[in-house]
Amino acid sequence: xxxxxxxxxxxxxxxxxxxxxxxxxxxxxxxxxxxxxxxxxxxxxxxxxxxxxxxxxxxxxxxxxxxxxxxxxxxxxxxxxxxxxxxxxxxxxxxxxxxxxxxxxxxxxxxxxxxxxxxxxxxxxxxxxxxxxxxxxxxxxxxxxxxxxxxxxxxxxxxxxxxxxxxxxxxxxxxxxxxxxxxxxxxxxxxxxxxxxxxxxxxxxxxxxxxxxxxxxxxxxxx
Amino acid sequence: xxxxxxxxxxxxxxxxxxxxxxxxxxxxxxxxxxxxxxxxxxxxxxxxxxxxxxxxxxxxxxxxxxxxxxxxxxxxxxxxxxxxxxxxxxxxxxxxxxxxxxxxxxxxxxxxxxxxxxxxxxxxxxxxxxxxxxxxxxxxxxxxxxxxxxxxxxxxxxxxxxxxxxxxxxxxxxxxxxxxxxxxxxxxxxxxxxxxxxxxxxxxxxxxxxxxxxxxxxxxxxxxxxxxxxxxxxxxxxxxxxxxxxxxxxxxxxxxxxxxxxxxxxxxxxxxxxxxxxxxxxxxxxxxxxxxxxxxxxxxxxxxxxxxxxxxxxxxxxxxxxxxxxxxxxxxxxxxxxxxxxxxxxxxxxxxxxxxxxxxxxxxxxxxxxxxxxxxxxxxxxxxxxxxxxxxxxxxxxxxxxxxxxxxx
Amino acid sequence: xxxxxxxxxxxxxxxxxxxxxxxxxxxxxxxxxxxxxxxxxxxxxxxxxxxxxxxxxxxxxxxxxxxxxxxxxxxxxxxxxxxxxxxxxxxxxxxxxxxxxxxxxxxxxxxxxxxxxxxxxxxxxxxxxxxxxxxxxxxxxxxxxxxxxxxxxxxxxxxxxxxxxxxxxxxxxxxxxxxxxxxxxxxxxxxxxxxxxxxxxxxxxxxxxxxxxxxxxxxxxxxxxxxxxxxxxxxxxxxxxxxxxxxxxxxxxxxxxxxxxxxxxxxxxxxxxxxxxxxxxxxxxxxxxxxxxxxxxxxxxxx
Numbered sequence: 001x002x003x004x005x006x007x008x009x010x011x012x013x014x015x016x017x018x019x020x021x022x023x024x025x026x027x028x029x030x031x032x033x034x035x036x037x038x039x040x041x042x043x044x045x046x047x048x049x050x051x052x053x054x055x056x057x058x059x060x061x062x063x064x065x066x067x068x069x070x071x072x073x074x075x076x077x078x079x080x081x082x083x084x085x086x087x088x089x090x091x092x093x094x095x096x097x098x099x100x101x102x103x104x105x106x107x108x109x110x111x112x113x114x115x116x117x118x119x120x121x122x123x124x125x126x127x128x129x130x131x132x133x134x135x136x137x138x139x140x141x142x143x144x145x146x147x148x149x150x151x152x153x154x155x156x157x158x159x160x161x162x163x164x165x166x167x168x169x170x171x172x173x174x175x176x177x178x179x180x181x182x183x184x185x186x187x188x189x190x191x192x193x194x195x196x197x198x199x200x201x202x203x204x205x206x207x208x209x210x211x212x213x214x215x216x217x218x219x220x221x222x223x
Numbered sequence: 224x225x226x227x228x229x230x231x232x233x234x235x236x237x238x239x240x241x242x243x244x245x246x247x248x249x250x251x252x253x254x255x256x257x258x259x260x261x262x263x264x265x266x267x268x269x270x271x272x273x274x275x276x277x278x279x280x281x282x283x284x285x286x287x288x289x290x291x292x293x294x295x296x297x298x299x300x301x302x303x304x305x306x307x308x309x310x311x312x313x314x315x316x317x318x319x320x321x322x323x324x325x326x327x328x329x330x331x332x333x334x335x336x337x338x339x340x341x342x343x344x345x346x347x348x349x350x351x352x353x354x355x356x357x358x359x360x361x362x363x364x365x366x367x368x369x370x371x372x373x374x375x376x377x378x379x380x381x382x383x384x385x386x387x388x389x390x391x392x393x394x395x396x397x398x399x400x401x402x403x404x405x406x407x408x409x410x411x412x413x414x415x416x417x418x419x420x421x422x423x424x425x426x427x428x429x430x431x432x433x434x435x436x437x438x439x440x441x442x443x444x445x446x447x448x449x450x451x452x453x454x455x456x457x458x459x460x461x462x463x464x465x466x467x468x469x470x471x472x473x474x475x476x477x478x479x480x481x482x483x484x485x486x487x488x489x490x491x492x493x494x495x496x497x498x499x500x501x502x503x504x505x506x507x508x509x510x511x512x513x514x515x516x517x518x519x520x521x522x523x524x525x526x527x528x529x530x531x532x533x534x535x536x537x538x539x540x541x542x543x544x545x546x547x548x549x550x551x552x553x554x555x556x557x558x559x560x561x562x563x564x565x566x567x568x569x570x571x572x573x574x575x576x577x578x579x580x581x582x583x584x585x586x587x588x589x590x591x592x593x594x595x596x597x598x599x600x601x602x603x604x605x606x607x608x609x610x611x612x613x614x615x616x617x618x619x620x621x622x623x624x625x626x627x628x629x630x631x632x
Numbered sequence: 633x634x635x636x637x638x639x640x641x642x643x644x645x646x647x648x649x650x651x652x653x654x655x656x657x658x659x660x661x662x663x664x665x666x667x668x669x670x671x672x673x674x675x676x677x678x679x680x681x682x683x684x685x686x687x688x689x690x691x692x693x694x695x696x697x698x699x700x701x702x703x704x705x706x707x708x709x710x711x712x713x714x715x716x717x718x719x720x721x722x723x724x725x726x727x728x729x730x731x732x733x734x735x736x737x738x739x740x741x742x743x744x745x746x747x748x749x750x751x752x753x754x755x756x757x758x759x760x761x762x763x764x765x766x767x768x769x770x771x772x773x774x775x776x777x778x779x780x781x782x783x784x785x786x787x788x789x790x791x792x793x794x795x796x797x798x799x800x801x802x803x804x805x806x807x808x809x810x811x812x813x814x815x816x817x818x819x820x821x822x823x824x825x826x827x828x829x830x831x832x833x834x835x836x837x838x839x840x841x842x843x844x845x846x847x848x849x850x851x852x853x854x855x856x857x858x859x860x861x862x863x864x865x866x867x868x869x870x871x872x873x874x875x876x877x878x879x880x881x882x883x884x885x886x887x888x889x890x891x892x893x894x895x896x897x898x899x900x901x902x903x904x905x906x907x908x909x910x911x912x913x914x915x916x917x918x919x920x921x922x923x924x925x926x927x928x929x930x931x932x933x934x935x
Contacts, residue, residue, distance in 0.1 A: 007520050016517050023510040034502045034549045176491060179555060284792030291715065291789050294780035322908050324915030355775020355790070355797040362755040367772050373890055374754040374778055376897055414912060422904040426897055433893040437748045437782045440880045452893045 050079045050174040056144055057164035058173055059120035060222030061102070064144065065164060067157060072121050075148040076108070076139070079177050080117075084110040084216050085202025087136035092150050098124045099152060101160050102222075106149065108136075111205055113213040117220055119152075121160045127151035177219065245617060264606050271603025274596045275352060283355065286596045293584060293591035300579040301601050302349025304431055305572050306342055307381070308455070308462040312470065313339020313388055314424035315463030319500070321417045327496055330489050331471045333395055333621045335463075337612060338470055340388040343381060345608045352600060373433045380427035387420040399619040429456035435578055443582035445524055445533040448515035451578070457508045458571055464501040465544070465567030468494055472561050477613070478622050491557045498552040498560035501567060505545035512537060529585065536577060540570025670745070670764035671809065672831030672863040673818055674838055675738060677875060678729065678848070680825035682708070682722055682736035686817035690720045690740075693805055693816035711876055714739060716789045719802040720817060727874035730848075735868070737875035738817070738826070741766060741787045741802035742855060743863035745831075748886035749779035749788055757799070758788075764831065764863045765804035773799055784859055784881050804863065831863055838867050860885025 007015075052058065057065045062080035066073045089109040099105045105119030128150050132139045139147035154160060165173040181203065204212040244252035278286035289296050316335040319325040351357040364382070369375050390409065397406040432455030439447050448454065475490055516522070524530050544566035551559035580591065593601075616622055687699035696717045701707050708724035725735035747766045750758040757773035760766050775797055779788040791797040805815035813819070818828040827834065835856060842849040854866035858881045866877060873879050882889070 012517075012520055016514060019510070019513055019517050023507075027506065030506055030549065031503065034499050034552050036553055172489065172492075280795070282793055282795045282797060283790075284794075287792075289790075289792060291713065291780070291792075292786070294777040294790060318908070322912050322915070324912075324919055326919075353776075355773070355777070357774065359755065359772065359774035362772055362774060367756045367769075369752075369754045369756040371751045371887065371894070372754040372778075373752065373894060374776065376894060378754060414909075418905050418908045418912075421908055422901060425904060426900055430893065430897075433890055434778070434781070436890040436893060437752060437886045438784075439882055439889065440784050440878075441781075449889070449892070452896075 050077075050082065050178055051144075052078060052170045052174055053144055054167060056170065057120065057161055057166045058170045059101070059118060059164055060173075061118035061120075061220050062177070062222075063105075063117055063120045065120040065152075065160075066144070067154075067161075068151070070153065071126055071151045072123065072154050072157065073148045074105070074120060074150050074152055075143060076117065077174070078143050079174050080220065081140035081143050081147075081202075083181075083202055083204045083219060084108070084115065085140075085205060086110065087139055088112065090133055090136045090139070090149060092128050092133065093125050095125050095128065101163065110216075111201060111212070113216075115213065115216055115220055118222065120164060121152055121154050122156060123152040123154040125150055126153045243618070264610055267599075267602055267606045271599050271606070274599045275603065278352060278596065278600065283353075286594065286600075288591055288594040288597065290589060290591065292587050292589045295579060295583075296591055297580070297593045297597050297601055298349055298353035300576055301572075302353070302604055303346050304434075304579050305575045306346040306349060307428065307431055308459050308571050308575055309466050309568065310339045310342025310346070311424065311428060311459040311463035312467040313342075313391070313463070314421050315460055316467055317391065317417050318421045321414060322421065325496065327489070328493055330622075331467055331493055333392070334471060334474055334616070335467050336388060336391045337395070337615060337621055338466065340385070340392050341608045341612055343385045343388060345604050346381070347385070348607075349601070349604055352604075373430050373436075377427045377430045377434075380423045380430070384420060384423040384427065387416055387423060390416050391420060395615075395619045395621055424459070425456060428459035429453065431455050432578070435583075438583070441584055441586075442578065443524075443529055443585040444519055444521045445516065445529060446578050446582045448519060450511065450515050450518070454508070454512060454515065454574075457504065457511060458574060461501060461504045461508055461544075461567050462571040464497050464504060465564045465571065468497050468501070468561055468564030469568055472557075472564075474616065474622055478616055494557040494560045495552055495555055498548045498563065501560075501563060502545050502548035502552060505541055505548065505567065509537065509541045509545060512541065529582065532577075532582075536570065536573050540566060540573050544570060670762065670831050670863060671804075671828065672743075672764060672834050672865060673815065674827045674829070674834040675864065675866045676825050676827070676841065677725075677735055677737045677866060677868040677870075679823045680722070680736040680738070681823050682724060682734065683822060684722050685820045685822060686738055686826065687718070687720055687722060689816040689820040690802070691718070693808065694719060694803070708736075712739075714787065714789060714801070716791045716800040719800065723876040725870055725875045727870040729869050735870050735875060737866065737868070737877060739876070740817075740864070741804065742785050742859070743802075743804050744859050744886070745861040745863065746859075746885035746887050748782035748784065748859070751887035751890070752778050752782040754778070761806065763806075763809060765806035765809065767803055767806045768799060768801065770798050775799075782886065784886060785878050831865070834865055838865055841867060857883045860888070 052064075055066060056077075058077055059065065062077045062083075064075050064077045087108050087110050091107040091109070091114075093099065093106055099119040099122065101120060101122050102118055104116045107114050107116050109115070129148050132147060132149060139149070141147065202212075202216075204216045208215060245255075247255065274286065283289055287296055287298075312335040316328055316332050320328050320332050351360070354360065363369060363375055363378050390412075394406055394409055397409065429452035432451035432453075435442055435447065435451055436449065471490060471493065525534065544563045547559060547563035547566060551557070551563055584590070682705070684699060684702065688702060690696070691698045696719070699718065699721075708722075712721040712723055714721050720738055720740035722736050722738045725737065727735065729735055743764055743766050744760075747758070747760050750756075750760045750766055753759075754776065755772045755774055757769045758766060758779055759769065775790075777788075777790055777799075779799060780786075780790060788799045788801045790799055805813070805817075808815060814828045818826040827837070829837075835853065838853045838856075842851055842853075848869050850868050850871065852867075852872070854868070854872045854877055855862040855864055860883070866872065866875070868875060
């Protein structure tokens, strides 16, 4: 085509083959990289690992709400409990205090760090779980039952519930949180979790002793 | 004349109010239309519609910068050649969901098909504006079919695919209208329709590249290749994925109130799954483009200004989005995936512009730049598409599922 | 032509294997078969004096406005272009002959043996006739202007200023030829630079002229292989580029460039559906198996 020197047809064809083989050699690691097979955490922290029963509505800040009679029970979800580990204290608002969906409702203390928690609904507080206040570390044994924290008289429950996850959506939401977390897991920790054991001090502290509270806040703020 | 006569009864009937005015009375509905976005759209339409009228009244010469050396401008390069590629999301996602069983992509299937359908309708609109005597468009089907022409094959495929897209989208319209029996019938035909749609898309997406097979002397050798049809086909897959990533993020923001609360969780997962596909497709596309370069053997041209422009496209808008998609999938960052999506879409537009406009006629003195009228017309066509998309999404079950048809085909 | 082909097929069927082979070679119009009886023009640029009589005759035959500035040689100063109202123009070469004379070459549609414009026309507005001319049916053209994109010689011109625009180009005076007349330009040429005849004969004539004057002529016939062969053939004693004849034209037929892509279409139509249906069945079965296995686990999770 051009007047300048032409490659011999043998060389030209050989170069095409060489390029194709180079591609194949690069493709395999690229595929593994994209599909994330090298990363253990994905299946170590399998989907469905965090528990959520039907009838419970989850807020993005990992609190839950369950309508009971005219009131709504509020607590921390399974994910939040496993993330922060046993609670040292729960600082709940006073009875009659107003709470707003998506805004700070109470504070939990774990590992000496106070962590703010958002309210899943609008309303005002009508009851507090004194048993949990007395023994906060016990709350994680039954996060959706005896581990409830307070009861709220809701202002517009139907509207509030629209912004919460329930059923399959709730499970998917926890799966997503799990996969976000999985990106940070070390293979060893992944194995521990897969066996069903949670580190004594919670996943967050096991991941990063020094900055675990920042990680926990990120999830509790719904980010 | 009384006010009653001015406002016919049907305009405020319950059906009209529910189906057309989003459940609002006429007056409230009209008031709800006064938004900044609508104001911008109105300005574009006010400028664009007279421009299009001017083009038909005075001819192509008066409205465009087309010339004897540059017979094709942005109405072909953007409205038709880019338009078809950017409408590829419909068949890409349909193929992934139905053929490959990627069920998690289902929530974005209908928006993708609707975008595809409107995209092709707008391509047709663009074509009508660009053709010298558009009323003769049907001749190729009935009177004097030029069977040897690439355009003949493209014409048939686009015509048939438009109907297929109509059928693919029809379930949403039928659910909206409550036509149960027809909806069931269509559901049973789904897979056949999808297979035909994917086949037709393969054909005409690649044939758009075949347009330029006969222009070896005019298209710069770095872009001309006997493999242009394959390049166009593979990059249309990338364009489809990129468009769906971008478009689903945009409509998620715009139609937030119509979505289930779980949708944002789903969308993140969907975006990442698309990112994996996008990374692989673009990676392969990068290497087949390189094969094109190797086959031509014109490495000497890489050292020229055109070579720099070629590398700019290849590295910045093929390889880079592939890697960003890969990192997004790896780090599970939907945000990164969206950046890669934008890069991909820009990359496909850049490629289509290069082939049909920029690197075309690279060696002649008389270069083309679009006139203001051409730009305004193209903008108008895009605006009309966005407005129709929004009108439909606000009424029919597109981004959300119809409660009676949850999980149905 | 069609009729001939059909008759050939019948003959072939009757004549057995040998006949089949013959039919197979003629079942598709090719450069060779189409050109056998086709007309052409030999342009001997060594004889052209640049009088532009051909331009005037062309304008008259096609009812166009006359050529610009007749008789005024100042028009030769820059490259001239054919246009919607000028189907042929005479160019002045940039090089002089060995004898120091100016050289000229007329440009117009080359009437390719296998024209890109006609093969790419979606409504057959441009058509290659068996006699050689590439003719235009104004009543079919929808104005996509793909012919202008496809033509390697840049011949088709468009009436951009019209509201019902048409493509305009040299018709090789197809109508005159049908009446037994010769093309208008070749009729008026006073210097014998334009010779009308059968393309095959003209090729031989051109070669004869080159061989009998090997020092005078460039040893090449422009149009013999350009774009797979054209009806108009040029010989010259100066380089063809200097006569402003387009360079870099592929040697092969342009429609052939798109042929492989179009031939793939039936194969895609045949193979894609079974392939896609196969993948569909596979992924459906995989889902069914997964659902069966997943049942037990699902229950555990809800306890």
